[in-house]
Amino acid sequence: MAIWHEVDQSVKQWLKEARNSIVESLEHALDIQTKSDANDLVTNVDKETEQFFVKQIKEHYPDHRMMGEEGFGDQVNDLEGVVWIVDPIDGTMNFVHQQRNFFISIGILEDGVGQLGYLYDVILDELYCASRGKGAFFNEKKIAPLQEGNINEAVVGFNPASIHSEQTARMFIPLVKDIRGARSYGSAAMEFAYVATGRMDAYISLQLSPWDFAGGKVIIEELGGVVTDLQGNPVNMLEKSSILAAKPELHKQLLPYFQSR
Template sequence: MAIWHEVDKAVKQWLKDARKSIVESLESALDIDTKSNANDLVTNVDKETEQFFVKQIKEHYPHHKIVGEEGFGDKIDDLKGIVWIIDPIDGTMNFVHQKRNFYISIGILEDGIGRVGYLYDVILDELYWASKGKGAFFNEEMISPLEEGNINEAIIGFNPASIHSEQAAQTFIPLLKDVRGARSYGSAAMEFAYVATGRLDAYISLGLSPWDFAGGKIIVEELGGVVTDLQGNPVNMLEKSSILAARPELHKQLCDYLQS
């Protein structure tokens, strides 16, 4: 459809415009606040970036709906029509403390089906993106489909903070011993991008919101990867969910492992 070519061109330009503003903001003092807890940070730049995208979308595509992390989009209870799911700064703690390793994440769905996804490394100016049925790309270079993979050779993305109970320890510590290695990058978008490009073989998280995984899910699935909750069930794109994103055969192995 012509609309997706038009949307793709627009999003890529808006990402460049947002990058310019975000990079300039790093030269000034940030207005930092907290949300659910002292480690759940939000800055003026998160809010301003989301407002920028909402303004552009409403001007160019007034009939589209928007779900944004910072609440400047729409209140919706279904995925009918075209819905944009946006995280303006994924990895806010990295943004605040490191001034790098944060992403803009955008997933666009049509009647609940992921059509195009974007994960943008703002500082490195690197874009991972996919269009359903047309492949996935790193900048303009096509990404190869994901190979099968297996647990013993796998590098997985996993946040150690997820081990917050005895039950979680019993579940994950044996797994972390059986895989080749584990990494934690502080940005779900970054970890999805790394699964897409084979830098990670899988990514596990206990509780992500739709804006954390919408863009990455579209990209990983376009490459033949599998994205579900930890029980292997489809994720609800309007609710929080655990996430298991992995190479296809590795996903099956990890599901079986976690169930046992």
């Protein structure tokens, strides 16, 4: 569809413009605030970046709706038509403390079906993207489809922030013993990107918001991977959800660790 090519070109241009602003902002003091708790950070740059995307989308695609983490978009209660799901800075704690390892994440859906996905490493200027039915790309180079994986050779990403009790921690112990290695990078978008390119084999989180996984879901599925909740159910793109994103065969091997608990 012609519109998706046009939207794709627009997004890539806007990401570059957003990068310029974000990189420049690192030369100045950040206005850092907390949201739900001391670990849930938001900065003026998160807000300004989301407002930038709201402005661009409304100006160029007034019939589209946008749901963003910081609440500057639309109140989206259904997935009819075209809906953009945007995280202006995924990995805000990394942004604040490290000034690296944070991403812009964008998923664009039409009637609930993912059409375009973008995961953008701002500091490294690396773009992972996918267009439904046309493949996924890393900096314009096509990414090979995901191959079958085995649990005893798997490197799996976890979100330790969601393991907040002894009960949930114990749920992961048998799995950690069976896999080759575990990693945590502090950005769901980064971990989705690493699964897409084979740097990791799976990513698991007990709770993510739609803006955390929308862009990554489009890319992983375009590569033949599987993204569900931990019970193997389709994820609701309007609600928080647990996430299991993995190579196809590995996804099947990982599900039993969670379905019996």
